[in-house]
Amino acid sequence: xxxxxxxxxxxxxxxxxxxxxxxxxxxxxxxxxxxxxxxxxxxxxxxxxxxxxxxxxxxxxxxxxxxxxxxxxxxxxxxxxxxxxxxxxxxxxxxxxxxxxxxxxxxxxxxxxxxxxxxxxxxxxxxxxxxxxxxxxxxxxxxxxxxxxxxxxxxxxxxxxxxxxxxxxxxxxxxxxxxxxxxxxxxxxxxxxxxxxxxxxxxxxxxxxxxxxxxxxxxxxxxxxxxxxxxxxxxxxxxxxxxxxxxxxxxxxxxxxxxxxxxxxxxxxxxxxxxxxxxxxxxxxxxxxxxxxxxxxxxxxxxxxxxxxxxxxxxxxxxxxxxxxxxxxxxxxxxxxxxxxxxxxxxxxxxxxxxxxxxxxxxxxxxxxxxxxxxxxxxxxxxxxxxxxxxxxxxxxxxxxxxxxxxxxxxxxxxxxxxxxxxxxxxxxxxxxxxxxxxxxxxxxxxxxxxxxxxxxxxxxxxxxxxxxxxxxxxxxxxxxxxxxxxxxxxxxxxxxxxxxxxxxxxxxxxxx
RNA sequence: GGUGACGUGACCGAGUGGCUAGGUAGAGGUCUGCAAAACCUCCUACAGCGGUUCGAAUCCGCUCGUCACCUCCA
Numbered sequence: 001x002x003x004x005x006x007x008x009x010x011x012x013x014x015x016x017x018x019x020x021x022x023x024x025x026x027x028x029x030x031x032x033x034x035x036x037x038x039x040x041x042x043x044x045x046x047x048x049x050x051x052x053x054x055x056x057x058x059x060x061x062x063x064x065x066x067x068x069x070x071x072x073x074x075x076x077x078x079x080x081x082x083x084x085x086x087x088x089x090x091x092x093x094x095x096x097x098x099x100x101x102x103x104x105x106x107x108x109x110x111x112x113x114x115x116x117x118x119x120x121x122x123x124x125x126x127x128x129x130x131x132x133x134x135x136x137x138x139x140x141x142x143x144x145x146x147x148x149x150x151x152x153x154x155x156x157x158x159x160x161x162x163x164x165x166x167x168x169x170x171x172x173x174x175x176x177x178x179x180x181x182x183x184x185x186x187x188x189x190x191x192x193x194x195x196x197x198x199x200x201x202x203x204x205x206x207x208x209x210x211x212x213x214x215x216x217x218x219x220x221x222x223x224x225x226x227x228x229x230x231x232x233x234x235x236x237x238x239x240x241x242x243x244x245x246x247x248x249x250x251x252x253x254x255x256x257x258x259x260x261x262x263x264x265x266x267x268x269x270x271x272x273x274x275x276x277x278x279x280x281x282x283x284x285x286x287x288x289x290x291x292x293x294x295x296x297x298x299x300x301x302x303x304x305x306x307x308x309x310x311x312x313x314x315x316x317x318x319x320x321x322x323x324x325x326x327x328x329x330x331x332x333x334x335x336x337x338x339x340x341x342x343x344x345x346x347x348x349x350x351x352x353x354x355x356x357x358x359x360x361x362x363x364x365x366x367x368x369x370x371x372x373x374x375x376x377x378x379x380x381x382x383x384x385x386x387x388x389x390x391x392x393x394x395x396x397x398x399x400x401x402x403x404x405x406x407x408x409x410x411x412x413x414x415x416x417x418x419x420x421x422x423x424x425x426x427x428x429x430x431x432x433x434x435x436x437x438x439x440x441x442x443x444x445x446x447x448x449x450x451x452x453x454x455x456x457x458x459x460x461x462x463x464x465x466x467x468x469x470x471x472x473x474x475x476x477x478x479x480x481x482x483x484x485x486x487x488x489x490x491x492x493x494x495x496x497x498x499x500x501x502x503x504x505x506x507x508x509x510x511x512x513x
Numbered sequence: 514g515g516u517g518a519c520g521u522g523a524c525c526g527a528g529u530g531g532c533u534a535g536g537u538a539g540a541g542g543u544c545u546g547c548a549a550a551a552c553c554u555c556c557u558a559c560a561g562c563g564g565u566u567c568g569a570a571u572c573c574g575c576u577c578g579u580c581a582c583c584u585c586c587a
Contacts, residue, residue, distance in 0.1 A: 029587075037587095044587045084585070167516095170582075176515045177583075222585080244587030249516090251586090275587070276518085282579065286586055321536070322526060327519080327580075334525045337537035344536080347550080398527090406527050410535035420551055424544095 003058065005240070006325060006402045008248060008272040009169055013402050018239055019270060024060040025234035026052055027269065029226055029243035029251070030122070032069040033103035034088040037110055038292035039315070039330065040278045040285040044244055046316055047275045047324040049116040051240070051403055053451050065233050066119035067226060068107075070100035071126045071209050071219060086208050096209055097126070110295045113312040115453040121233050125225035129211045132220040132228040136199045136213075138262040145261070148190040150202030150216040156195040159257055166195065166257050169272060170249035197254050199224055223254035230255075231264055241269030245276050246284075275324045280305050282329060293330065310335050313457050317342040320405040320452055345409075346456045348416040349448055352441045355423055384431035391415040392443045405452065415444055466497070470506050473499060 003016040018024045028048045031041055045066065052064045089096040108118070125132075136152055139145040144162075145154050156166045160174055167173060177195055198221035203210035210217045230238055236259070243252065252272060259268035277284045280291045293304050301309025310318070318338035322328045391414055398407030422428050422437070429437075448454050469488060476484035489499050493511065500507045 031587080032585085039587095041587050170516075172516060172583075242587095245518095246582065246586055249582060250584090277581070277587075279580075284581065284586090288584090288586065318525090325518095326526080329525080331525080333523095333537080337525055339537095341536040351551095404527075407534075410527065413535055414533090417552080424551065 003054070003400050004402055005271055005273060007270075008274050009267065009270075011171075014271065016271070018060060019237065022059065022061050024055050024062045024240070025238040026055070026062060026064045026240045027226070027230045027234055027238055027242070028064070028066045028119075029241075029247055030067040030069060031103075031107050032084060033100045033107060034084045035103060035287070036294045036296060037103075037107050038285060038287070038294050039298060040244070040292060041107075042110070042114055042295060042315070043278055043319055043324070043328075044242065044275050045111055045116045046114055046319050047403070048242055049114075049453055050320065050405060050451065051242075051273075053117070053453055054399055054403065057446065057451050063121065063234065064119045065121045065123065065230065067229055068100075068104055068122060068124045069225060070097070070104070070124050071225075089208070100124075100126070106296070110312075113299070114295075114316050115313065115455060117453070123229045123233065125220070125229070126209075128225060128229050128232065129213075129220065131232055132224045133200075133213050135224060135228050135231075135258060135262045136220075139199065139258065142261055145199055146192065147215050150218060151190060151198060152200040152215055152221075153191055153196040154199055154254070154257060154261065155192065156197070156257070157193050159261060164257070164260050167249075167253060169253050169256055172249065197221060197223065197250065199258070223251050224258060226251075227255045227258040227262070227268060230268055231259070231262075236264040237266040238269045240271045240273060242273040242275070245274045248272075248274050276327045279327050279329045281331075285330070305330065305332075306335070307332050308336070310339065311457055313454060314339045314342050317345070317409075317452075317454060320454075321409055323402075323404050323406045325402070341409075341413075342454070345412065345416065345448060345454065348412075348419060349445065349456060351416075351419055351423060352445055355419060356438065356441055381431060381433040381436065385433050385436035388415075388418065388432055388436045388440045391418055392440050395443065395447055399447075399451065408447065408452070412444065412447060415440065419444070466492075466508060470499065470508060474506050477501075 004013045005016050006013050026048065028044055030045075031037055048064070048066070052062050055062050086096055089099045104124075112118070136145065139154065140147070140152065143155075144159050145152050157174070159166055167177060174195065200213060200215055200218050200220055202216060202218045207219070209219055211219060226241075230241065241252070241255075252274075256267050259266050279285060280293070283289065283291060285292045291304070293306060295312075295315075297303035298306065298315065299309055299312055301307070303309075314335065318335055319328065321338055321341070391411065394411035395408050395415065398404045398409075398411055401407065419440075422432065469492065473485060473488045476482075476488065492499060492508070496511045497508055498511045500509060
């Protein structure tokens with residue numbers, strides 16, 4: 001049983017084999033930090049978080065790179081195209097890097113909330129201009145790029161003449177692409193072919209973000225950073241490269257061309273993975289359509305199509321309940337169902353502690369020694385153990401099948417039902433061995449917490465609970481039930497809280513000890 | 514126009530030639546001071562029409578419908 005992943009490049013599920021086991025290099029195209037992240041921006045990070053968590057569970061040494069795009073994404077293909085970063089900065093009348101930093105901070109905060117572990121390396125495009133210039137020079141030296149008026153373009157037709165195939169990832173032929181080219185392509189006069197894409201763009205006088213280069217002051221093209229940074233941190237060829245389906249073309253296609261055209265001469269990554277989109281009423285959530293749900297708003301709610309707020313963990317669970325290559329539609333109904341399912345799974349997590357608790361074990365042991373010993377036999381747990389192990393195995397069948405978290409979660413619920421049945425009676429408990437039970441309990445915990453990254457969210461309000469306790473305290477005192485009084489006082493004291501009987505009534509404070 | 518997906522029960526969402534998906538909602542039951550939880554049973558399915566097959570929700574064809582990419586987008 002081993003992990004298989006769907007590779008967009010081959011359009012097949014492939015058994016995952018690291019290039020340099022036990023090391024595994026994973027790259028995820030990160031956010032452009034010029035605005036607040038929306039729900040759609042969260043899917044890739046969540047999926048790749050589960051992927052890297054699972055790879056680590058499989059004992060691989062993972063280097064997970066997720067970049068921050070803080071420069072270089074043009075507003076349009078036109079020569080006058082303004083950088084999105086700059087546009088936002090201009091609107092807010094602040095330093096562009098301040099905008100980038102602000103939204104980078106927000107993004108990290110949201111990702112942590114969603115249970116995504118920080119990447120091992122989080123490189124910023126603006127910090128890798130030199131590396132990007134170097135890649136351009138390599139491509140020029142290989143004769144696959146040309147300079148016009150301080151801008152540099154990748155020569156797609158030439159690239160194809162050399163036996164490469166621009167379009168191999170998205171399965172498009174050059175002819176189709178040319179045929180599909182739209183009419184509105186003025187502003188492309190500098191390009192030799194409409195298929196060519198910018199590696200470096202000359203900065204117009206009003207452009208704030210600019211860097212010196214062999215071709216004058218300018219800024220890197222929008223596909224270049226990932227190629228340059230992937231190579232720097234993961235080598236010429238990494239194991240896995242991912243992003244949203246909408247990045248497949250042209251972004252990832254261009255990345256492959258750039259890597260093939262540079263000294264790397266590789267597809268940049270062996271496995272290319274693409275997560276599907278999140279839709280609202282069946283239509284893709286996107287900035288341009290304005291139908292997006294900002295993560296910050298979603299956690300608080302209501303916002304846009306949602307009448308309620310949903311906690312980060314509920315959102316994470318919601319996303320994982322679908323397979324990453326399927327589209328997911330957001331709605332209150334779906335999220336509310338997900339919330340209940342999530343809580344059920346979390347209650348299961350708490351049940352595990354009881355299942356392995358000493359008190360329960362001793363009961364079980366007593367049951368086993370009383371009943372079966374009358375017949376002079378050990379209890380037969382073979383069937384129960386086998387069932388338990390099958391339930392656990394099913395969970396991993398799901399994970400191994402192209403990271404099918406939907407199947408894995410379904411199997412977890414089946415396992416949970418078994419746990420609930422076992423916990424109900426000591427007789428049921430006696431049908432499984434403690435070894436098999438411990439195994440299953442550990443597996444449940446590992447998958448839910450470590451691999452799926454689902455944590456319990458405390459929902460109880462401590463202050464309210466404390467208030468309630470003080471009411472019982474007051475009642476006990478009125479009844480002169482002093483052992484009860486002392487018991488409550490002692491319990492709270494062990495939590496670092498002292499009760500103060502004042503003339504005005506009962507109050508509490510944190511212990512100063 | 515080109516490329517690629519998809520259409521599963523009240524809602525969400527897996528699966529894929531014969532074997533229970535799962536969650537939520539609904540009905541009944543066990544348990545229960547009440548309730549909840551838990552467990553058991555049940556209900557509503559594979560867009561339509563043909564075809565292949567011993568057998569199709571699963572493969573093929575057609576029809577209808579929906580979506581994505583081809584332009585910045587996760």
